[in-house]
Amino acid sequence: xxxxxxxxxxxxxxxxxxxxxxxxxxxxxxxxxxxxxxxxxxxxxxxxxxxxxxxxxxxxxxxxxxxxxxxxxxxxxxxxxxxxxxxxxxxxxxxxxxxxxxxxxxxxxxxxxxxxxxxxxxxxxxxxxxxxxxxxxxxxxxxxxxxxxxxxxxxxxxxxxxxxxxxxxxxxxxxxxxxxxxxxxxxxxxxxxxxxxxxxxxxxxxxxxxxxxxxxxxxxxxxxxxxxxxxxxxxxxxxxxxxxxxxxxxxxxxxxxxxxxxxxxxxxxxxxxxxxxxxxxxxxxxxxxxxxxxxxxxxxxxxxxxxxxxxxxxxxxxxxxxxx
Numbered sequence: 001x002x003x004x005x006x007x008x009x010x011x012x013x014x015x016x017x018x019x020x021x022x023x024x025x026x027x028x029x030x031x032x033x034x035x036x037x038x039x040x041x042x043x044x045x046x047x048x049x050x051x052x053x054x055x056x057x058x059x060x061x062x063x064x065x066x067x068x069x070x071x072x073x074x075x076x077x078x079x080x081x082x083x084x085x086x087x088x089x090x091x092x093x094x095x096x097x098x099x100x101x102x103x104x105x106x107x108x109x110x111x112x113x114x115x116x117x118x119x120x121x122x123x124x125x126x127x128x129x130x131x132x133x134x135x136x137x138x139x140x141x142x143x144x145x146x147x148x149x150x151x152x153x154x155x156x157x158x159x160x161x162x163x164x165x166x167x168x169x170x171x172x173x174x175x176x177x178x179x180x181x182x183x184x185x186x187x188x189x190x191x192x193x194x195x196x197x198x199x200x201x202x203x204x205x206x207x208x209x210x211x212x213x214x215x216x217x218x219x220x221x222x223x224x225x226x227x228x229x230x231x232x233x234x235x236x237x238x239x240x241x242x243x244x245x246x247x248x249x250x251x252x253x254x255x256x257x258x259x260x261x262x263x264x265x266x267x268x269x270x271x272x273x274x275x276x277x278x279x280x281x282x283x284x285x286x287x288x289x290x291x292x293x294x295x296x297x298x299x300x301x302x303x304x305x306x307x308x309x310x311x312x313x314x315x316x317x318x319x320x321x322x323x324x
Contacts, residue, residue: 004028006067007047008054008100009074011035013183014115014175014229016042018071021230023047032063033074041182055095060103067107069237072100073115077148078189080214083119084279087147097155105166113171113237114159116244118285119149120174129220129254131284136174136244136291145281156244163242171236176248176287180226180307181314192255193223193308197315200262203270205319211270214278217256222286224249225307228300232292241295248287249300261305265312 005022009015010031019031020042029047036051037043052059054074064070075093077083083090097114104112121134122143144153152174159170179193186198199211224247232247253261256272263269289299 003069004030004067006030006032006063006070008032008063008070008072008096009115010047010049011037011040011043012073013041013180014178014226015071015073016040016044016182017180017226017230018073018233019044019047021234030063030067041184054100055092057099057103060096060099061106064100064103064107064109068110070100070104070109070112071115071233071237072097072113075115078184079191079195080279080281082189083145083148084281090148091151094151094155097158101158101162101168101170105162105168109168111169111171111237112159112162113173113233114155115233116156116172116174117149117152118174118176118246118248118287119145120153120156120244121149121285123282126282126285129218129284131220131252131286133250133252133286133288134246135288136246139244160242170242171239172244173233173236173247174244175224175229176246176285177221177223178226178229179223180311183226185315185318192221192258193311194315196255196259196262197308197312198319200259200266200268200270201312201316201319204266204268204316205323209270210273211259212273212275213255213259214275215255215280216274216276217259217272218254219280219282220252220254220284220286222249222252223258223304223307224287224300225302225310228302232300235296239295245292245295246287246289247292247300248289249302249304250287250289251304252284252286253304258304258308261308262312265309266316
């Protein structure tokens with residue numbers, strides 16, 4: 001059944017893909033973002049596109065009018081280079097979730113999804129590249145990523161208590177490194193798949209044979225392609241599962257392996273310069289999908305090879321357009 005849906009952060013990377021998916025299935029979508037429309041990653045003409053600052057309660061009241069479902073993807077965030085150097089800005093995103101929850105409660109929103117992050121997990125479990133995949137319970141005792149991770153963990157608890165105290169059905173997927181086309185690929189907020197795609201594409205276009213890698217390249221992560229993410233959040237918000245849950249790929253890869261894959265896609269071989277002073281984050285992080293798989297009968301499984309081919313091709317096209 002078609003619903004009136006709010007996508008907060010609809011001008012962002014994940015939000016733009018989610019809006020497209022909801023529109024395709026006939027939903028009425030209000031897409032709200034802080035950025036001017038000409039800075040949105042995707043603007044869908046079938047949606048009600050609104051520029052507004054959701055850190056303010058009055059903006060949230062306007063945003064939730066006549067909606068039954070809220071996807072809160074809005075946050076001031078980026079890759080490791082951004083969140084390690086902008087802790088206060090990241091924590092101020094708590095205003096968005098707090099005010100959206102309160103506004104949603106007051107107008108009778110039925111279901112509310114908050115986009116959490118694997119950055120909530122206790123750092124002591126992430127000190128080795130050969131990391132044991134993180135289970136949902138590993139967020140406690142609390143020692144998350146400073147700034148960004150603390151805001152996400154606190155906002156998860158807000159959602160839990162709004163469900164307990166007010167009956168607002170809330171959902172908190174913990175994203176593990178979402179990537180794909182139509183996202184940030186330069187400027188300091190990009191994540192590893194987009195950054196490496198840009199660096200390799202630059203070498204391909206210019207003939208340069210060197211690439212800078214942050215850290216020693218042995219740090220490990222899992223990366224979830226955007227299509228799996230959109231499917232996951234849409235199924236989650238319609239479910240009866242209200243605990244925080246991992247939403248990520250279990251395909252663990254080192255940054256060096258990610259570079260090698262991107263080189264293979266581009267048909268180049270590059271000299272690697274390792275910047276050991278650059279932000280690196282935790283040493284290893286992977287997603288244990290046991291809970292999600294048991295509830296929904298599937299898990300994110302679009303391969304890194306497929307996802308990076310799509311992402312690299314899109315980034316290459318953007319660089320070509322810029323050069324022209």
